[in-house]
Amino acid sequence: MIEDLSHNEKLILNVFKKSNKPLKAYQILFQVQKKGIKSPTQVYRALDKLQEIGKVHKIESRNSYLICNNTDCLNKSSVSFLICNLCEKIVEIEDKLFSNHFSKICEEFNRKYTQHNLEIFGTCISCSEKK
Amino acid sequence: MIEDLSHNEKLILNVFKKSNKPLKAYQILFQVQKKGIKSPTQVYRALDKLQEIGKVHKIESRNSYLICNNTDCLNKSSVSFLICNLCEKIVEIEDKLFSNHFSKICEEFNRKYTQHNLEIFGTCISCSEKK
């Protein structure tokens, strides 16, 4: 629940809401320094919490973080993204299907599925048209 | 072709061959310091090349690198891994199927698939049995 976010957590969530783009931890830090947050630790703490509750996801290959606009994101820890290889625009995909599919794959390899991280790179329509 | 790897590239590929586990750049650096390699730059350069030719893949969520044992890996830039969430054992999955599937998803979103990065987390059999 967003209501019980702490002061710092709300601050940083707001930075995401305003930008609606993937952000890096130190970009966020620079944004909130005006508001009194001084150290990376504080940012990373908030990011951790926001990730735990599924409001923010990390894009591993980019070391960046993206707000989740799904009202109640299923992807607490599992995430699937489409990333444009040219302009870096990123879209999150909802994915019950993926989880089921990946669970089966895990079974084949004698593993118990817990979560996944999927990044699909491709050229978005506007970048395709620019050529 | 492995034959036309440079001296440093071969050195570092050998470190992977000996360990056969995911390695971090600075772990590699410590290993090869005996052999005269002194700086991270040198390691990262070799890693870049090894990744380009598909002999090594990066595991983004771990900032680590893994040798690819497929004789001629299809996954030059696309990779799919199973990662044990407990012991961190990692297995690479070959995946023509994935690429096809992800291409279709890209089409649905008006994108042209280029590559992907998939990390499926799950508990491996030996970790399951330990409980």
Added chain:
DNA sequence: TATTGTAATGTTATATTATTACATAATGTG
């Protein structure tokens, strides 16, 4: 309201991962 326990914050330092920029050496080709 005083006490006390917990969660949140603040602060400093440092670890880890990766790149830039530039200098030097080695190697192949005309």
Added chain:
DNA sequence: CACATTATGTAATAATATAACATTACAATA
């Protein structure tokens, strides 16, 4: 050999992330 190209070496620094510990805020309850 001369020259271009590729590989190496070297130093500095940027970018990302965590550890450790001090302080404050705040709610529960005696």
